[in-house]
Every structure is written in structure tokens, then in C-alpha cells.
Amino acid sequence: MEEIIQEEIKPKVLIVDDERGLRTGTKRILQSEGYNVDTAENGTEGIELGTKNDYDLCIIDLKMPDIDGIEVLKTIKKARPNTICYIATAFATFDTAIEATKLGAQSYIPKPFTTDELLKHLETGYEKRLLILESERLRKEREERLLEIAYEKSRLNTIVNSIFDGVMVVNKTGELVLFNPASLKYFDLNEIIIGEKILGILPKEVSDLINKILNTEKYENKSYSTQLELKQNRELCVEVSCSPVPHPDGSLAGVVTVINNITEMKKLEYVKSQFVSMVAHELKAPMAAVMGFMNLILDDSMGIKPDKQKEYISRSTKRLQGLIEMVNDLLDISRMEIKKKEREIKELNIPEILKSNVDFLELELKKKGITVTTNLELDLPPIKADNNEINRLYTNILSNALKYNKEKGTIDISAYKSGNYVVTKIADTGIGMKPEDREKLFQEFFRVKNDQTRNIPGTGLGLSIVKRIVESYSGKIEVDSEYGKGTTFIIKFPYKV
Ligand code: ADP
Secondary structure, three states: OOOOOOOOOEEEEEEEOOOHHHHHHHHHHHHHOOOEEEEEEEEHHHHHHHHHHHOOOEEEEEEOOOOOOOHHHHHHHOOOOOEEEEEEEEOHHHHHHHEEEEEEEEEEEEEOHHHHHHHHHHHHHHHHHHHHHHHHHHHHHHHHHHHHHHHHHHHHHHHHHHOOOOOEEEOOOEEEEEOOOHHHHHHHOOOOOOOOOHHHHHHHHHHHHHHHHHHOOOOOOOOOOEEEEEOOOOOEEEEEEEEEEEEOOOEEEEEEEEEEOOOHHHHHHHHHHHHHHHHHHHHHHHHHHHHHHHHHHOOOOOOOOOHHHHHHHHHHHHHHHHHHHHHHHHHHHHHHHHOOOOEEEEOOOHHHHHHHHHHHOOHHHHHHHHHHEEEEEOOOOOOEEEHHHHHHHHHHHHHHHOOOOOOOOOEEEEEEOOOOOEEEEEEEEEOOOOHHHHOOOOOOOOOOOOOOOOOOOOOOOOHHHHHHHHOOOOOOEEEEEEEEEEEEEEEEOOOOO
């Protein structure tokens, strides 16, 4: 069987007395009673030992030749307030006894004392000392725990305060328990304090959600959310979610509300829906035109002659061709948006691409009597890009320079190096455009509408695709145009040496 050896803790006593006999006699008695005893033969030594060591008990003689017992008591008590001290004297007056207890002595022991009297005093004193030590330990423990809690609380506060989303917690009666600065910002609240009833000052939609949870009898793990436009025109949109907070006993403790900024998402949704309605609108016009032609042909009562029918069919085909181009452009935009377009990145020589594009347009250039001049710098560094995309870009720009040019106009093409960019300039002597039109040039479906452009076919998507391609290679595109005189597109692609 294992024996539990409990080390006996001996009370530590200091005896301060100039009378040698009493000192040694008391020491012997106490030692035989299981005390651990030190002695001091005068006040100086008593102070030294009594302040240096943490004695449980201390018996101090009142009258000593060097330092008075009261002084010794004061000094020891100051350094060791938990040491139980006794003043022992044969000459005690009522006043000194009172003074000694005022200064912290446990009591006063009249000399001479019997062993029993002494032991009784010391036993009571030691019990008191143990109680003091225990309460001291408990106090320390509590302080540490409080510190820990305070630290945890401040850590939690720091975390909650630094959350970008707003967080707000109310208790069962709708009083504010916790909030972070973000929640104040969203709800435009300046001064709210913990404990405040806040349901009345929150947006109605939010307090309705909170009430919905607070009004349920029991705790139910069910959250509610709503989207709010806190500032008009999608300036500030939030999603507010309210969830019940359970109490450890399973009942409902309160409601936590999280406010999430969804402004960017809402703006994007809006742009997307605008785009969809724009697409629908653009598709509708040519479809309606084709439908009109078909109905005319089908309507026998109209008696449309065969050559007229043929004309309608050919006009329909043109509109359908335009539709196919538009759909292809839209598909390209969507592939670029979701970055699904497969790219084959390789080194491309821009002058070569420009030349092959001009060759491709040769017939139409001739038809319109347009002269093309080129000024392409030799040894131009290649750019790294997808061949199809770069070709698509220059085809768009060059065919515009042709489409929107005047009869017998010119197109000047130059390519050169500038800083870290390969720059291409395509200048035409065409119809040009007004500054207000130039600003909208890269928007989807934008087309300048005037007498000169009326009969030029197009989707209004070409330049928006060009811009997307240029930007996807960290390039830049600029336009210089003078109404009635001509337009210059400047495209810059960064290259790596
Ligand atoms: P599309 O040519 O199919 O209409 P784009 O996106 O290529 O579409 O061009 C948008 C509009 O910008 C054109 O409709 C035209 O009004 C104007 N534009 C483009 N390039 C030129 C140019 N070189 N000169 C004058 N106007 C131009």
C-alpha cells in the first residue's frame, strides 16, 4: 500500500527578547511543541530577522536596551503585515497594550507567562495567520481570474471592434449588450451606450427582424436576413442578418445582428441588369425588322411582287448577319469577363500583324480609294499576347478607320517604341467625332448617330472589346479626334526586355 507522506508544516516563530533565560526557555518549550523557532537578542536583530523572513508568529519584548519593542513591532508589521505579533512584558500598562494592538499586535502577553498561556495565545494566533494566508491566496486567485477575464474581454472587444461588418447584440429585453464601431457607422448612430433600448432607433426592417426572434417563446435556431439600401442610388447597401443567441440553459438569451456591406455587389448586379436590358433592346430592333419583312412577304393580301420579296429577304439577311455579329461580339465579351477564353500567349511582332490586317482589307480600301501609309520602326521588341486577340483588336480599329473614313481618305499607321511600351498609332482622315461622343466611345452598344453614320453597319461592341483586350495585357488606349477631320487611336502595350 502506498503511504502518503505529508510533510508536517511547522509554524515559524521569532522570539525577540534581551533576557537570555527567557529566550532560550521559551524556544525550548515551543520547539518541543513542534514550532520552528528563531531568536533575536535585541531590537535591531529582531527587526533584521522579522523583516527578512516571513514568520507566522513573532513575540516581541516591550523593553529592550537598544530599540523599543513598539518600534520593532511597527517595523516588522510594515514589512510583513501578515505576521501575527505579540508584545510580551511585565511592565505593560493599559495604554501600551492599546497602542500595541492599534499598531497591529495580535495581543499582549503579560510576563511571566505559563507554558499553557503562551501556547494558547500562539495557537489562536496561528489559526488566524492560516485564515489570513488562505484568504490572501483566494484574493490573489480571484484577482488573477479577474485579470484573465478582463484580458479575454478586451481581446474579444478588440476582435469585435476590428470586424469590418457591423455587429450588434441585444438581450431578451432589447437592451444593447455589445456593438462595434462598424455597426454605428452603418446605422448612422452617434451615441449609443451599453444597456440602451435600441430597437426604436434602428431601421424598422431591422428591429422587425429582431422582434421576430425576441417574440418567439423558446430559443429556435432560425436566422432572418434582409437587404437594405441605407443611402439612395446604391450608395450604401447592406445585408442585415439576425440570429438568436442561446442561453446556456437552452432558453433565448438575445439576438446578434450582423451588418454586411453589399454595396459593390449591388452596383455590379445593377450594371449587369442594365447590360442585359441593353442587349435585349439591341437584339429586339433587328429581330422586329426581320419579322416585319417576313410578315409582309407572307401576307397575300399585300400582293408583294417577287422582286420586292427578294429585296425584303436580302434586307432581312443583312439584319440577321448583323445579329450574328452582335451575338458573336457578346459571346466574346462574356468569355473575356469570365476569363474563360483560352489564350495562347506567345511573342508577337506588331508590324507583321498590322501589315497582314491591311492586306486583308485591301479590296475594300481600294473600293473607297483610301491610301494607307506605314511607318513601322525596325527592331521593335515583340509583345507577349494571344495572336487571335491582338488580330481582333487591330481588325476592329483598322476597319473603323476604313468604315468611318471619307472617300479617297488616308490611313497612317505607325509603330514605335516609347519607354517600356510598344506604341501603335492609327490615324484616319474620316468623319471624326465630337468630344461628347469620344467620351462614350468604349461603352457597349455606343454608336455615334448622325447623317454620316446612319448607313454604316456596326454593333457598337467593337471598341468595348478592344478596350477589354488592351487592358487585359496591362496596356493603354487613347483617342484623339476632331469632328469632320479625322480620328487617331493610340495603343500602348508594355514589353519586357
Ligand atoms: P461599330 O463600329 O460596330 O459601331 P465600335 O465599338 O467599333 O462599333 O465603334 C463605336 C462607335 O464609335 C462607332 O459606331 C462610331 O460612331 C465611332 N467610331 C469608331 N471608330 C471611329 C473612327 N475611326 N472614326 C469615327 N468614328 C468612329
